[in-house]
Amino acid sequence: MTPQSCVTIQKEWDIVGARQLGRDIAKKMGFGTVDQARIATAISELARNIYLYTENGQICFEVVENMNRKGLVILSTDNGPGIDDIGRVMEDGYSTSGGLGAGLPGVKRLMDEFDVQSEVGVGTKIKAIKWAR
Amino acid sequence: MDDVIKLDAANYKDLLKHYIDTQDEKSLYGVEQVSKSFIKNHILPEEIVNLHIQALAELYPEMSEKFQHSMDFLLEAMISYGLAHQEFQMLREKQYEIKSEISVAASMQNTLLGTTKPEIEGLDIGIVSVPAHQMNGDYHHFVKGKDGSLGIAIADVIGKGIPAALCMSMIKYAMDSYPEDSMEPKSILKNLNRVVERNVDASMFITMLYAQYLPCEHKLHYASAGHEPGFYYDAEKGTFTEIETKGLVLGVSSDAEYEQYELKVNKGDMVILLTDGVTECRDGDRFIESEEILEVIKSYEDLPAQEMVNKVYKHFERLQDFELRDDFTLLILRREV
Structure with a gap:
């Protein structure tokens, strides 16, 4: 496991920074163009949620390796309002941005593994992994 | 792959x-x-x-x-x-799943609410009831009394679809529990009103017309709970008149009383009962007039009652581009001899 590299999200511009860092890591790991684009889109979605709904949050990247595969982990952490009903936000068609944003179901589709933990008033932690093929 | x-x-x-x-x-x-x-x-x-x-x-x-x-x-x-x-x-x-669940519910509704058109000597009956969506919020029911009389209920839940259909099952079971010899229209409505008032959400209303035909006397007794008035066709004069009705919709007030009316049915005369899905048919943006319905009915006068209602339904289905906006129920009763 490599040490984490993180981007703090405060301004909209930080979303671009997070995408850039994530893409660089993905490229280095040998992800193809399609997967690179998917990873960048997932980062956008997560970073945008932080930018729109919370004061402060971070997107961090980690490379995990086990016996036969390598994966890129995206960790999104914020101390925002939290999600009350996770089941609901994971439902297709629920996305508050009126269907245009991919929302969390979109992130789940773009990545291979996905996990959310959230507590109202405390914050939200999302972990998503893409495995290199 | x-x-x-x-x-x-x-x-x-x-x-x-x-x-x-x-x-x-x-x-x-x-x-x-x-x-x-x-x-x-x-x-x-x-x-x-x-x-x-x-x-x-x-x-x-x-x-x-x-x-x-x-x-x-x-x-x-x-x-x-x-x-x-x-x-x-x-x-x-997901939509496909929901649709197939509803179609299971709809066929269950048909089984639960099913009623058979009775064969009665000297009486020609035609009935058509088609839901706008999969489930029907209109309801009709025939009961043959021990005294040879025929009870006919025609009802409409204000609202469409699943909630309306669920509501109708309740009405049907309440009616089934009444003894067969106490079919007086006004007391049936009074009883049903209490059932609805107690058991149904305050925002849901049911209109019903209950009629009882006495073949020996050629008389129709009926009472209405805010239901769309039907029509009476005088064969001798060749004219239609609106059936006089007065009465509060079911479920509004627990102590509602219903007035009962009597109608003498002569040979060849027809009684037409319907729901607002018939009277509120639309031609483009325009609601049709009840005269138009009667004209269409009259044009099929020579056919047996069942063929008449089928033809009338086909006429209005086509007029509305084969897309019903509301459940459509039309019942015609004709004295033959």
């Missing part, structure tokens, strides 16, 4: 090459087929762009770098389309 994709990918490249060389229609038709296969195998737009990029790189290794970048740019632009497509796919599957 991966083999299919590989095959299609190879095919795509050959077709592309051929098209670039000849610009012929055959390769375009070919790519249409490949595209359909991609859709069938859930291949997303970004993957097709990527396939295109790879095919180009193989065909033209000397392709300009700028052009390559432009293709990568297009690929990025496709990602969100791919997501939207997946979301629609999922929602479509």
Whole structure:
């Protein structure tokens, strides 16, 4: 496991920074163009949620390796309002941005593994992994 | 499935090459087929762009770098389309599931609320009841009394679809529990009113007309709970008159009383009972007038009652471009001898 590299999200511009860092890591790991684009889109979605709904949050990247595969982990952490009903936000068609944003179901589709933990008033932690093929 | 994709990918490249060389229609038709296969195998737009990029790189290794970048740019632009497509796919599957659940419910409703048109000497009965959506919020029921009389209930829940249909099952079971010899219309409505008032949400109302036909006396006794008034056809004069009704809809007030009326039915006369799905048929943006319904009914006067109601339904179904806005129930009762 490599040490984490993180981007703090405060301004909209930080979303671009997070995408850039994530893409660089993905490229280095040998992800193809399609997967690179998917990873960048997932980062956008997560970073945008932080930018729109919370004061402060971070997107961090980690490379995990086990016996036969390598994966890129995206960790999104914020101390925002939290999600009350996770089941609901994971439902297709629920996305508050009126269907245009991919929302969390979109992130789940773009990545291979996905996990959310959230507590109202405390914050939200999302972990998503893409495995290199 | 991966083999299919590989095959299609190879095919795509050959077709592309051929098209670039000849610009012929055959390769375009070919790519249409490949595209359909991609859709069938859930291949997303970004993957097709990527396939295109790879095919180009193989065909033209000397392709300009700028052009390559432009293709990568297009690929990025496709990602969100791919997501939207997946979301629609999922929602479509969900919709399909819901639809099939409702159709199970609808057939269950038919079993629960089913009633058979009775055969009564000297009486010709026609009934058509068609829901606007899968489940019917209109209801009709025939009861043959021990004294030879015929009870007819026709009802409409204000509202459509599933809630209305659920509500009707309750009405049916309440009616089934009444003894067969106490079929006086006004007391049936009074009883049902109490059932509805106690058990149904305050925002839901039911209108009903209950009629009892006495074949020996050729008389129709009836009472109405705010239901769409029916019509009476005088065969001798060839005229229709609206049946006089007065009464509060079911479920509003627990102590409502219902007035009972009597009608003498002569040979050849008809009693027409209906729901507002019939009277509120629309021709474009215009509500039809009740005279139009009566004219249509009159034009089929010579047919047996069942054929009449079928023809009238077909007429208004067509008028409304085969799309009912409300449940449609029409019942015709004619004294034959």
